[in-house]
Amino acid sequence: MFHVKINNKSHEVPKGTTILQACRHAGIKIPTLCYLEGVHAEGSCGVCVVEVKGSRTLQRSCITAVAEGMEIQTNTEAVRKARKINTELLLANHPTDCLVCDKNEYCTLRQLSSDLGIKNVSFERTHAERADKDETSPSLVRDPEKCILCRRCIAVCAEKQSVSAIGMTGRGAASAVSTFGDMGLGNAECANCGQCILVCPTGALMEKSEIDGVWKAINDPKKTVVVQTAPAVRVAIGEDFGLEPGTAWTGKMVAALRRLGFDKVFDTDFTADLTIMEEGTELITRLKTGGTLPMITSCSPGWIKFAEHFFPGVLAHLSTCKSPQQMFGAVAKTYYAEKLGVDPRDMVVVSIMPCVAKKFEARRPEMNGAFHYWQKKMGLKDSESFQDVDFVLSTREAAKMIKEAGLDFPALPNEEFDQPLGMSTGAAVIFGATGGVMEAALRTAYEVVTGKALASLDFKAVRGMDGIKTAEVDLAGTKLKVAVAHTLSNARKLLEEIRDGKSPYHFIEVMTCEGGCIGGGGQPFTTNLETRKKRASAIYKEDAGLPLRKSHDNPVVQTLYKEFLEKPLGEKSHHLLHTHYTKRGVHPGDVAHEKKEHKAHAHTH
């Protein structure tokens, strides 16, 4: 331990910590802007400066290590002045249209300016004219005009996700954050995870909003508008209304969506259960027939695009199952539309997702299973194709719509999902946390393979925030080796093992974002490690409290198979619930001429 003085008071702080960490440890707040705990400490913004006795200049506390006997002052005239000037220098190049900025009350720069008491900006603009907004991606929008070059987005993209789709370009006044060749995020090896949106301190990175389209559909009396909500949304949306994380606000969320005017409020959890039926059966089939192993989950669309870019050679390991979002769209516009007697072209499927990669997924050209189902029956031309999912809203966008409608979210009553597509089990809700899909699959696979009921449903080895978790499960004599990874840098490690023929596993779950979907790029800006943990605990609480906790016990899923799909991996499932992947590569030439990879399983046209 080092003995230091902070603001004239003695403190003992661990060796190897920075001044910033030491001050936080001592309960002293130092404002930061470019610093991102555990990911990015570069000292580029100069907001966290402090005075250190004996130092000629002010020190940037996020990158300066404490030393024995150090005397630190965090609140002197010189410190306050320097923080103000450094922030004013950023403001000189930043627009001041905060009132109409999407980031508004969540903007760190705005908050900082207010905290530091900045009244006017003493400096002229120094930056060259910035590039236009990058709107090439269906998931994200980048506005270089609002970028303060803190590089947090670059750090999270490189360190957490090992993608590096963005970097610094140019120099001096022309410096910018951009993609290779300024081609835009839509043309880069971006996974669309949106973690950069969460760490951006300003409004330079946002999801591509689909709110207007959803309002238009709701207002159109001809349309039957159904909404589905992903498991992770219910444990996070309340945070946008100032509620404390750690609770599932399922009932209030349903009530709010009903009041927005959706005709039916359904649950992606229903198709999460359906995913388990298909994916569990696929795993068992692969195990029995010597199929490609390890099999890897396919629910996380950021992960899918990452694999298509960086590991095009291992796509055969991916489950062919569509994600629950896409299964929902396909079931809603076939089975459910038929049941209602609604023309599928007049049905609008809206998703509320903790994710911005889901926006890209919904627009994949192959995600039009319902159209193919109806094409023959209704004699539709190819040009009349429609997508299974029409609009994807992030949790944040859904909260915005609730605010626009003037609803008092905390005061809403608890209401139930509509039926039949609102029925789900505890196995589905845990899809929202890292390890959840694995646990749900194990609950079903175990009972299907052994024919015995599980003594305990909790597979605790796959829960929690460790980057890679492994477990061994005895499936009637077969030792099933499983692994769970979250963040793409952790996924990369497991993928490299597979590529090198060294993977010991049978089944792997990959979630793109830290903590799983509860930490997704579409979640409220309150997302951090602490809120991620609280949301996960809310998810497991929700699971524990449900009467049904195994996907194969979902009565509506059972009915769906009886009335429509017949059996998992059957003919209809194959067309509506399964998909194929695209070899993308990163550089031209990575993928020679082969465009599409069709999976080995069950594709017999």
Added chain:
Amino acid sequence: MKKNTVIEDLHRTQETEKSKTYLESVKMQDVARECGVPAAQVYGVATFYTMFSTKPRGKHIIRICCNLACHLEGADSIVDALKGKLGVEMGGTSKDGEFTLEQSSCLGLCAEAPAMMIDGQTYGSLTPESVGKILDTVRKGA
């Protein structure tokens, strides 16, 4: 672990593309793959250093120095003369594709200010009149 030789590789790539004197996208991606470095980072390097260009340039690159010594000795009038003769703004390429005009950081020719460099060759003690003759000489390939 591959050796990080991005800068050297970009130089070699640009030099072997003599007729183009710039880095094509595909070539930069090749460098990224060979060095095992993300393409966005290679692009960052290519756009940071003024010796690299990611856009097509003329056959000859004029690098005019505007640093302190040259500035005091009238670099602005040299810039104006060059702009007039070539019919381009700073960074532009003349219509005949012969010259691209670029501003350079200090060339170290302060004793001969104002100075400029065309391709590898330096020219000092410039006057608005002398630059015209220099351009003609270079154009003729002398």
